[in-house]
Amino acid sequence: xxxxxxxxxxxxxxxxxxxxxxxxxxxxxxxxxxxxxxxxxxxxxxxxxxxxxxxxxxxxxxxxxxxxxxxxxxxxxxxxxxxxxxxxxxxxxxxxxxxxxxxxxxxxxxxxxxxxxxxxxxxxxxxxxxxxxxxxxxxxxxxxxxxxxxxxxxxxxxxxxxxxxxxxxxxxxxxxxxxxxxxxxxxxxxxxxxxxxxxxxxxxxxxxxxxxxxxxxxxxxxxxxxxxxxxxxxxxxxxxxxxxxxxxxxxxxxxxxxxxxxxxxxxxxxx
Amino acid sequence: xxxxxxxxxxxxxxxxxxxxxxxxxxxxxxxxxxxxxxxxxxxxxxxxxxxxxxxxxxxxxxxxxxxxxxxxxxxxxxxxxxxxxxxxxxxxxxxxxxxxxxxxxxxxxxxxxxxxxxxxxxxxxxxxxxxxxxxxxxxxxxxxxxxxxxxxxxxxxxxxxxxxxxxxxxxxxxxxxxxxxxxxxxxxxxxxxxxxxxxxxxxxxxxxxxxxxxxxxxxxxxxxxxxxxxxxxxxxxxxxxxxxxxxxxxxxxxxxxxxxxxxxxxxxxxxxxxxxxxxxxxxxxxxxxxxxxxxxxxxxxxxxxxxxxxxxxxxxxxxxxxxxxxxxxxxxxxxxxxxxxxxxxxxxxxxxxxxxxxxxxxxxxxxxxxxxxxxxxxxxxxxxxxxxxxxxxxxxxxxxxxxxxxxxxxxxxxxxxxxxxxxxxxxxxxxxxxxxxxxxxxxxxxxxxxxxxxxxxxxxxxxxxxxxxx
Ligand code: SF4
Numbered sequence: 001x002x003x004x005x006x007x008x009x010x011x012x013x014x015x016x017x018x019x020x021x022x023x024x025x026x027x028x029x030x031x032x033x034x035x036x037x038x039x040x041x042x043x044x045x046x047x048x049x050x051x052x053x054x055x056x057x058x059x060x061x062x063x064x065x066x067x068x069x070x071x072x073x074x075x076x077x078x079x080x081x082x083x084x085x086x087x088x089x090x091x092x093x094x095x096x097x098x099x100x101x102x103x104x105x106x107x108x109x110x111x112x113x114x115x116x117x118x119x120x121x122x123x124x125x126x127x128x129x130x131x132x133x134x135x136x137x138x139x140x141x142x143x144x145x146x147x148x149x150x151x152x153x154x155x156x157x158x159x160x161x162x163x164x165x166x167x168x169x170x171x172x173x174x175x176x177x178x179x180x181x182x183x184x185x186x187x188x189x190x191x192x193x194x195x196x197x198x199x200x201x202x203x204x205x206x207x208x209x210x211x212x213x214x215x216x217x218x219x220x221x222x223x224x225x226x227x228x229x230x231x232x233x234x235x236x237x238x239x240x241x242x243x244x245x246x247x248x249x250x251x252x253x254x255x256x257x258x259x260x261x262x263x264x265x266x267x268x269x270x271x
Numbered sequence: 272x273x274x275x276x277x278x279x280x281x282x283x284x285x286x287x288x289x290x291x292x293x294x295x296x297x298x299x300x301x302x303x304x305x306x307x308x309x310x311x312x313x314x315x316x317x318x319x320x321x322x323x324x325x326x327x328x329x330x331x332x333x334x335x336x337x338x339x340x341x342x343x344x345x346x347x348x349x350x351x352x353x354x355x356x357x358x359x360x361x362x363x364x365x366x367x368x369x370x371x372x373x374x375x376x377x378x379x380x381x382x383x384x385x386x387x388x389x390x391x392x393x394x395x396x397x398x399x400x401x402x403x404x405x406x407x408x409x410x411x412x413x414x415x416x417x418x419x420x421x422x423x424x425x426x427x428x429x430x431x432x433x434x435x436x437x438x439x440x441x442x443x444x445x446x447x448x449x450x451x452x453x454x455x456x457x458x459x460x461x462x463x464x465x466x467x468x469x470x471x472x473x474x475x476x477x478x479x480x481x482x483x484x485x486x487x488x489x490x491x492x493x494x495x496x497x498x499x500x501x502x503x504x505x506x507x508x509x510x511x512x513x514x515x516x517x518x519x520x521x522x523x524x525x526x527x528x529x530x531x532x533x534x535x536x537x538x539x540x541x542x543x544x545x546x547x548x549x550x551x552x553x554x555x556x557x558x559x560x561x562x563x564x565x566x567x568x569x570x571x572x573x574x575x576x577x578x579x580x581x582x583x584x585x586x587x588x589x590x591x592x593x594x595x596x597x598x599x600x601x602x603x604x605x606x607x608x609x610x611x612x613x614x615x616x617x618x619x620x621x622x623x624x625x626x627x628x629x630x631x632x633x634x635x636x637x638x639x640x641x642x643x644x645x646x647x648x649x650x651x652x653x654x655x656x657x658x659x660x661x662x663x664x665x666x667x668x669x670x671x672x673x674x675x676x677x678x679x680x681x682x683x684x685x686x687x688x689x690x691x692x693x694x695x696x697x698x699x700x701x702x703x704x705x706x707x708x709x710x711x712x713x714x715x716x717x718x719x720x721x722x723x724x725x726x727x728x729x730x731x732x733x734x735x736x737x738x739x740x741x
Contacts, residue, residue, distance in 0.1 A: 013728055016725050016729035019733075040683075040687055049677065050666070061684075166641070197645075210288060212288055212292045214641075215718040217599050242722050249720040
């Protein structure tokens with residue numbers, strides 16, 4: 001099985017430690033992961049902010065880069081959800097203009113050659129989406145569903161609370177997979193987060209476009225986090241963690257934030 | 272009497288929301304009310320083993336009806352006419368208001384009682400009637416509070432959700448006399464006392480008013496029947512006592528048959544008030560027992576929405592307000608910030624489609640969401656609100672600085688070499704990032720610290736160590 005790591009642009013640039021943790025963790029579980037170097041960004045920011053043209057271009061690039069892999073694992077709920085939820089929409093939106101291509105019996109649609117996914121309006125785009133999208137998984141899905149493990153052999157003797165980010169929860173529907181993984185970490189004390197399912201108020205550009213509401217939402221989230229008495233706030237998305245962590249740090253709460261991958265990669269002796 | 276300000280010319284959502292979020296009384300009222308209804312809804316929905324199937328059926332029935340809207344509307348018109356009612360078609364708000372005003376004038380009356388109705392709020396009927404010298408009296412308790420308080424509704428189901436008991440008491444004491452029977456002296460803020468004051472005030476009105484105006488939750492094409500669901504029974508008083516009944520209904524409220532209604536009689540009360548069944552369900556077909564009946568079918572932008580393949584799902588909405596009650600943004604911003612009778616997530620996708628996105632306010636509405644998806648999860652007709660929000664964002668005009676920034680980011684992301692270079696520059700400048708950012712980005716650093724930029728990106732680490740093996 002060829003497994004590709006989609007690191008995501010945010011992790012690549014700001015949180016390389018999360019990427020290293022994913023690599024360590026997967027290797028420990030006997031899974032050799034490749035890093036296709038041509039990857040950049042899934043297009044989430046452009047798509048969600050109202051720039052579908054750029055977003056579509058980046059989607060096309062993503063489809064090119066990851067074509068041919070059996071699984072693509074992404075340590076980010078919102079990026080995996082962008083691929084899984086938004087790419088099929090892009091394919092559907094492109095459908096009408098692709099009709100004439102399909103209608104011609106003389107020119108049957110060919111599967112795309114690698115690196116040659118044609119224009120967004122084409123049937124090739126829709127085919128590539130249909131082919132790749134089911135293979136793209138968030139880390140917890142990959143561990144539980146593909147590798148079939150919940151005990152990853154981790155050791156992390158700390159009090160931890162978990163925030164199920166919106167796109168993992170309601171987009172990907174990862175359910176209790178991350179909780180099951182955390183429960184098997186030796187030494188870890190998992191404390192439930194009150195109102196866990198409520199959004200932290202990040203929402204990408206929402207934090208900048210609607211700062212007052214975003215800050216009010218995050219203040220409530222931070223209050224719930226500190227109420228647990230946890231040392232570490234864990235989530236499977238560094239974007240949300242940046243937001244909540246930035247607030248926790250400004251308020252000098254002393255609570256650290258850690259990506260799920262980093263906790264699962266931790267073993268005795270390390271850290 | 273009715274000198275309230277208009278929604279037009281309101282500032283953009285972020286400005287309204289920033290002001291509202293400072294109002295701690297408002298936030299307390301909203302939080303308490305939305306969390307109570309939210310919890311009630313969750314428990315009565317969990318009771319229904321086939322909720323997912325019901326929801327799928329609701330969606331499918333609405334989609335089918337919308338696809339065949341013309342056919343079913345004509346069938347409805349025929350059935351209503353056959354049953355002695357009169358059907359009028361209104362392309363927009365102005366035409367609907369003109370029709371209704373004309374019908375009221377023809378009766379010789381100068382006052383009407385109203386059943387709670389979103390469609391008549393949408394077209395500003397009360398104000399239009401006032402301009403013709405006709406007074407419209409709201410009879411729904413919450414609408415009455417809004418009307419007496421010279422205020423705007425801030426919630427679809429509970430228009431006075433932003434008011435608490437003591438505020439309502441003050442409004443009653445101060446304003447009831449102006450509109451009719453005064454509030455009893457020594458009125459307390461006990462819910463029972465407030466309800467009794469409203470009952471006495473309204474009873475007089477029901478008995479003396481000869482024309483009523485309503486909306487409808489559903490219209491059944493096969494028989495021409497209109498359906499209103501309510502809690503208080505005031506609607507039924509309006510529907511039955513007056514000599515003339517005028518119903519203003521959006522064309523998307525249609526259902527093909529009575530069998531379809533069964534699905535919605537389960538979906539709506541549980542989603543809306545969190546009840547298994549609402550206390551009053553009134554149905555009427557055409558003109559009943561000497562009552563004159565007029566149905567005004569309202570388009571007002573709906574056929575335009577229907578033409579949009581992604582946006583049209585908003586027309587499935589049955590105005591249950593479940594999406595408002597779970598929305599973390601609505602809970603903190605309140606309904607008024609949305610500048611429309613349709614607040615919350617549904618307002619954020621419906622208002623820009625009905626009114627367009629030319630004003631600053633309307634253009635800001637698709638951004639009044641974090642795309643957290645809580646609304647989609649509870650919507651009884653499965654409207655993918657985040658999908659429509661994203662779709663509408665692609666349509667509005669963006670600020671210049673943002674356009675440039677997005678274009679630059681797109682250029683960097685186009686090629687990994689560019690991203691690699693950008694990451695190295697960031698790594699080198701990491702020590703020079705200020706604690707407070709300038710311009711619009713200062714919104715972030717106002718309340719949050721920035722993450723440290725690492726000296727080495729992931730991809731550079733991968734190259735240097737050959738994927739961590741060296
Ligand atoms: S969009 Fe859905 S949840 Fe919101 S009011 Fe309409 S039907 Fe109810």
